[in-house]
Amino acid sequence: MATGILSKEVAIYAVPLVTLLLGILIGYLAQRSGYCSIGGFRDYVLFRHTRLLSGYVTLIVASFFGYLLFWFVTPAAMEHFFWALTSNPLMPVPGAPAGLSPAAYLILAAIPGFLIGLICVLLGGCPIRQTVMASEGSYKAAFFFIGMCVGSVIFATFVSGWVVVLMRAFGLGV
Amino acid sequence: MAAAPDPTSLKDLLSRCSRHPAFLGALIGILAAFSQSLLISAGGPEAYGFCVACHTRDLVNGMTNIITGASLALAPISKNAILPVMSVVGVIIGAFLSAKVHKEHKIKKTDYQEYLIYFIGGFVVLQLAMVFGGCPYRAALRTGYGDITALLFIIMMGLGVIAGTLLMLRKAEKEMN
Numbered sequence: 001m002a003t004g005i006l007s008k009e010v011a012i013y014a015v016p017l018v019t020l021l022l023g024i025l026i027g028y029l030a031q032r033s034g035y036c037s038i039g040g041f042r043d044y045v046l047f048r049h050t051r052l053l054s055g056y057v058t059l060i061v062a063s064f065f066g067y068l069l070f071w072f073v074t075p076a077a078m079e080h081f082f083w084a085l086t087s088n089p090l091m092p093v094p095g096a097p098a099g100l101s102p103a104a105y106l107i108l109a110a111i112p113g114f115l116i117g118l119i120c121v122l123l124g125g126c127p128i129r130q131t132v133m134a135s136e137g138s139y140k141a142a143f144f145f146i147g148m149c150v151g152s153v154i155f156a157t158f159v160s161g162w163v164v165v166l167m168r169a170f171g172l173g174v
Numbered sequence: 175m176a177a178a179p180d181p182t183s184l185k186d187l188l189s190r191c192s193r194h195p196a197f198l199g200a201l202i203g204i205l206a207a208f209s210q211s212l213l214i215s216a217g218g219p220e221a222y223g224f225c226v227a228c229h230t231r232d233l234v235n236g237m238t239n240i241i242t243g244a245s246l247a248l249a250p251i252s253k254n255a256i257l258p259v260m261s262v263v264g265v266i267i268g269a270f271l272s273a274k275v276h277k278e279h280k281i282k283k284t285d286y287q288e289y290l291i292y293f294i295g296g297f298v299v300l301q302l303a304m305v306f307g308g309c310p311y312r313a314a315l316r317t318g319y320g321d322i323t324a325l326l327f328i329i330m331m332g333l334g335v336i337a338g339t340l341l342m343l344r345k346a347e348k349e350m351n
Contacts, residue, residue: 023264117334
C-alpha cells in the first residue's frame with residue numbers, strides 16, 4: 001500500500017479540494033493557450049506548426065521528471081516508478097479493465113489510440129479542448145461533454161464487462 | 175538607487191508564458207506528480223494526477239453512487255475519498271473564468287444534427303478512452319511513469335490523427351472542385 005505525504009484520514013478529505021484547485025489552474029491556462037494534444041499532432045501534419053505539439057511533448061517529458069523528482073522526495077508514494085523496470089513492462093499501469101493478458105492490453109492500447117486520434121481530429125479537439133470550448137460557450141462541445149458523462153455510466157454498467165468477455169473469448173485472459 | 179525590476183516586462187513575460195502550451199504541459203506534468211505524492215494514501219491507480227476521461231468517469235459515477243446509492247465502478251482514490259476527484263469541475267470553472275476575464279466567452283449554437291454527432295463522438299471517445307484506461311493526458315503521464323502500452327497508444331493516436339487529417343484534406347479538395 002502506497003503512502004503519500006498526507007495520511008489516509010487527511011487525504012480522503014484533501015482529494016476533492018486539491019484536484020479542484022489543480023483543475024481550476026489547468027482550465028485557466030488551457031483556455032489561455034488553446035492547449036490540445038490532438039490539435040498539436042494535427043497542426044504539425046497540416047502546417048508544420050510545433051506550438052501546440054510542444055505542449056504535449058513537454059507534458060510527457062515533464063511528467064517523467066516530475067515523477068522522478070517526487071520519487072526522490074517520497075519514494076513510498078511512487079511504488080512502481082519506473083514502471084518498465086519494477087513491474088512486467090508489457091502490463092499497463094492499472095486503470096483499464098483488469099484480468100487480461102499483456103497481448104490484450106497492447107490491442108486495447110493500439111485500437112483505441114488510433115480511433116481516438118481519428119475521431120477527435122474530425123471533431124476538432126481532444127477531451128480537454130472540448131471541455132474548455134464548452135466553458136467558452138460552444139454548444140456542440142457541451143454536447144461532447146454530456147456524451148462523455150452519459151458514456152461513463154454506460155461503460156461502467158455494460159461495456160467494461162463486455163470488453164473483458166470479448167478478450168477472454170479470443171483467449172487473451174489470464 | 176538600486177534599479178527596480180521593470181514590472182511591465184515581468185508582467186509581459188508571465189503573460190507570454192501563460193499563453194504558451196509548453197508552459198502548461200510542464201505544469202501539468204509536475205503537478206500531477208505532486209498530487210500523487212500528496213494523495214496516494216487515499217488509494218487509487220498510480221499516474222492518475224490528471225485525466226479528463228477518467229476523472230469525468232469518477233465524477234459522474236461517484237456522484238451517481240452518492241445520490242442514488244448505486245455501485246458503479248470507479249477508481250479507488252474516488253471511492254475512498256469523501257467526494258470523487260473534482261479536476262474536471264475545476265477545468266470547467268477555470269476555463270469559464272478565463273474566458274470571462276479575457277472577454278472570449280461567446281455562445282455558439284449550431285443545428286441539432288451537429289449536436290447529435292458531438293454527443294455520439296463524446297460517448298464513443300469515452301468508451302475507447304476507458305477501455306485503454308486514460309485519455310491522451312493520462313497516456314502522457316503513464317508514458318512518463320514508464321508504461322510501454324501508453325507509448326504505443328500515443329504512437330497510434332498520432333497515426334489516427336494523420337489518417338483523420340488526410341480525410342479532412344480530401345473532403346476539402348472535393349468541395350473545392
